[in-house]
Amino acid sequence: MDVDAKAFLERWHKVVATRDAAGLEALLADDMTMGAPPYWTKLETKPVVQRLLGIIISTIDDFTYHREWIDGRELALEFTGRVGDLKLQGIDLITLNDDGKIQNLDVMIRPMNGLAKLAGIVREKMMAAA
Amino acid sequence: MDVDAKAFLERWHKVVATRDAAGLEALLADDMTMGAPPYWTKLETKPVVQRLLGIIISTIDDFTYHREWIDGRELALEFTGRVGDLKLQGIDLITLNDDGKIQNLDVMIRPMNGLAKLAGIVREKMMAAA
Numbered sequence: 001m002d003v004d005a006k007a008f009l010e011r012w013h014k015v016v017a018t019r020d021a022a023g024l025e026a027l028l029a030d031d032m033t034m035g036a037p038p039y040w041t042k043l044e045t046k047p048v049v050q051r052l053l054g055i056i057i058s059t060i061d062d063f064t065y066h067r068e069w070i071d072g073r074e075l076a077l078e079f080t081g082r083v084g085d086l087k088l089q090g091i092d093l094i095t096l097n098d099d100g101k102i103q104n105l106d107v108m109i110r111p112m113n114g115l116a117k118l119a120g121i122v123r124e125k126m127m128a129a130a
Numbered sequence: 131m132d133v134d135a136k137a138f139l140e141r142w143h144k145v146v147a148t149r150d151a152a153g154l155e156a157l158l159a160d161d162m163t164m165g166a167p168p169y170w171t172k173l174e175t176k177p178v179v180q181r182l183l184g185i186i187i188s189t190i191d192d193f194t195y196h197r198e199w200i201d202g203r204e205l206a207l208e209f210t211g212r213v214g215d216l217k218l219q220g221i222d223l224i225t226l227n228d229d230g231k232i233q234n235l236d237v238m239i240r241p242m243n244g245l246a247k248l249a250g251i252v253r254e255k256m257m258a259a260a
Contacts, residue, residue, distance in 0.1 A: 038242045040217050067223070069199030069206050076199050076206040078223060087170050091221050091238055093197070093208060108221055108238035112168045112249065115242060 003073045003100045013065065019057055025050055029097045035106035038119040055125045059118060060088065086114035133203045133230045143195065149187055155180055159227045165236035168249040185255045189248060190218065213251065216244035
């Protein structure tokens with residue numbers, strides 16, 4: 001089935017820019033998985049991933065997308081940002097399902113010091129929100 | 131100027147698979163830069179990057195490419211591998227110059243424990259070879 005990746009991307013950018021939690025939920029498949037930067041094991045279930053994504057987006061300052069690649073329902077989105085005084089460069093690798101929602105999202109971030117700082121803050125917020 | 135990214139990719143895969151140092155050198159621009167996974171500051175000069183890439187490729191076991199995206203002279207190449215018993219997933223973001231050689235290469239890797247182990251081994255080898 002053909003999936004409109006560009007339509008997805010337009011909605012994704014809007015949701016990220018406005019930090020729209022309800023809009024974000026509408027873009028995630030119920031059985032989605034996420035390969036988060038710190039861990040190998042995939043995170044599962046939409047509520048967990050949604051909460052994590054919300055926290056990540058609100059923790060990274062100056063979050064900006066740059067190069068974007070689309071190949072069918074596979075997307076690669078480069079971003080930069082900042083955690084305190086540490087700069088970050090990262091990539092979202094996204095697979096869309098038949099409904100044009102995120103089936104899997106893998107996120108990689110460099111450099112190590114920024115990633116470690118981000119992971120620490122996000123972990124604290126996840127536990128505080130649990 | 132139009133650059134043949136697919137021809138580059140064919141040569142790149144061959145060089146990586148055979149760990150061909152001379153072939154690798156021919157694919158790097160003299161003034162190339164590299165954003166390595168552990169550091170924010172870009173590495174510079176071809177000899178430094180070439181040595182580092184050679185060490186990385188020979189340190190990651192089961193190095194395998196998966197999804198690939200090409201947009202003009204901008205490429206994103208997903209890979210997986212292993213350092214000891216720690217699995218890795220990573221991405222090469224490549225910009226080609228007018229001659230179809232690598233102008234910039236940014237590499238991001240997850241998860242953190244695998245990246246830290248890889249970075250430690252590579253650093254030791256770089257210093258031993260210096």
